[in-house]
Amino acid sequence: MTEALRQHCESIKAAYPEAQSALIPILHALQDTYGYVTPQAVEEAAELMAMTPAEVEGVVSFYTLFHRQAKGRFHIQVCDNLSCRLRGADQLVAHLAERWRLEPGAASPDGLFSLERVECLAACGYAPVAQVNLRYYYHLTPEKADQVLGGLADGEEARGERI
Ligand code: FES
Missing domain, CATH: 3.40.30.10 (Glutaredoxin)
Structure with a gap:
């Protein structure tokens, strides 16, 4: 994760009274950056949110707006x-x-x-x-x-x- 992306994610997190509420917008930021929610993105989100990767996976797999494979244009x-x-x-x-x-x-x-x-x-x-x-x-x-x-x-x- 680049420093700029980390700072962006931290700013998203700071905007929410409950840090865990930032998980979905952070996942969107990671997806926008990597093109889809990569295994690396799951690990990074988990670290940022002080959650387990399995907890992050549970959120990613629930929402159809998160993609697990590269998308076309x-x-x-x-x-x-x-x-x-x-x-x-x-x-x-x-x-x-x-x-x-x-x-x-x-x-x-x-x-x-x-x-x-x-x-x-x-x-x-x-x-x-x-x-x-x-x-x-x-x-x-x-x-x-x-x-x-x-x-x-x-x-x-x-x-x-x-x-
Ligand atoms: S069944 Fe509702 S939009 Fe297709």
Whole structure:
């Protein structure tokens, strides 16, 4: 851990009346720095927070916004819950695997995309839903997903959609 990162984490910790409340923002800072929550990040967070690595692991594994593997520049999270599955999320993921060579839990070899199945994204009325870098896309079909990923591959930013 660099001295600058340590100081940043210490400043986060100092902002909370209860030091342990800083664990989640500190994990975000470590994830932003390393790209994902590495085993080293878990050790560092544990040391900073005077916790055991197992306690930190318990928090990291609970929240889907913490990642355990390197993400692509565009991280695609496809909802894996009931409404989305009933409306084609499985077919969408199968299409992403076939057309874009994306497998859940892994980044593409060029580092552009990564794919993850996640729990309900709280937009069930617009199923199937995915988010790309936390921007929502609704009523996704394979054709629409091709348009979105094609645009991103051509240099667009993930802007999501308004409903
Ligand atoms: S089931 Fe997919 S957003 Fe809720």
